[in-house]
Structure formats: structure tokens, C-alpha cells
Amino acid sequence: EDQVTQSPEALRLQEGESSSLNCSYTVSGLRGLFWYRQDPGKGPEFLFTLYSAGEEKEKERLKATLTKKESFLHITAPKPEDSATYLCAVSTDSWGKLQFGAGTQVVVTP
């Protein structure tokens, strides 16, 4: 059975304190791994898509990497505005169905 697990569940950081979020997956035939950011009361906002092991994508203070079993979202020198829940999702079939992890809630304090 396909499974997507995110860790930790919650992360509290000081402003400027870099850290990494993990998304591990056991699926057959990964077509894409997606990272989203979700603010309270809002819909998920797209961040990155990764397609194959070794791929990396970067945007401002965020960098996503992918191996054959997991993906990391690195947050470098975070600011309070980076506080959000970060969601990981995988697609394994041609119909685009996404399977999500439960998310990591990140709080960055000044």
C-alpha cells in the first residue's frame, strides 16, 4: 500500500535558524512529488514539483530535494512569514491523483 509520511509533525524555529522537513514515501512508480504551503484558513499553495531522484528546486529561502525514498524541504535562515504548514504529496498514476502526507506545521519566532 502506498504511504506518505511527513516528519516532524511540528517544528518551532527561531528566526534565522535553518532546518529541514522530511517527506518519506513508499509507492510504486512515482510520477511526481509535490510540495505545498498552507496558511491557516487557506487552500494549499504550490511550491515545487520534483520528478526524479537527484533533482533539486529552489525558491527564496526554500530548497526541495528528492531521493528514491524521501524528499527534504530545507528552510534556510527562516523568517516569521515562513510560518505555515508544509504539505508533501505524491502522484503515482496517470490520472493525477495525489496522496498527501499529514503535513509539518512550522512556526518561526522573531
Next chain:
Amino acid sequence: NAGVTQTPKFQVLKTGQSMTLQCAQDMNHEYMSWYRQDPGMGLRLIHYSVGAGITDQGEVPNGYNVSRSTTEDFPLRLLSAAPSQTSVYFCASSWGTGGRETQYFGPGTRLLVL
């Protein structure tokens, strides 16, 4: 472009009542889907559509109906609401299928069933 829009933003229902959650997109996207989000759980797929007139079930379809008569709209119907359907519902769309396309989400509808 407005992107993906959902109405209403919040709704309270009594057990047994029916309602339709509306979803529309103005990006001419072929693929649309509905997810529900519950505390401590990831988003779970309810139904999806790969084009007008074509729909299929996701992971948690029981108690929900969908149809897609136009490219733009993909309503979700609750025929007889139950407290277990209390959740936040998100609609999403992407330009195509294939499993590699980015899905863009709407702002969500919060549903409380008493």
C-alpha cells in the same frame, strides 16, 4: 484570472440535509478534483474528473456525488449530510492528466454538520 473559486466559504447543515459545494476555474483546466481535509490527516481525494462528462471515484467517495457538464465547473453534492462529513473541502484543478501536472487549489469550504 480568478483561478479556482469555491462557494460557500462556510456552511452549517443539519444531519440529513443536502447541499452542493460549488467549484469553478477559469484556466481552461482539463482535470478537476475534490479533497477533504481533517485534523491530523492529509488531504484525501473524494472524486475527480479528467474532462467534461468524465468522473471517477477517489479514496473516500461514499456520501458524495459529482458531475461535470462543463470544463469550468465541478460541483460536489452531499445527498444526506452526516456528522462524519464535517470537514474542510478543497477543489483543485490542473491543465492536464498524466500525474506530473501541478494542481492548483481553491480557498476551501468549511462544512459543519450538526
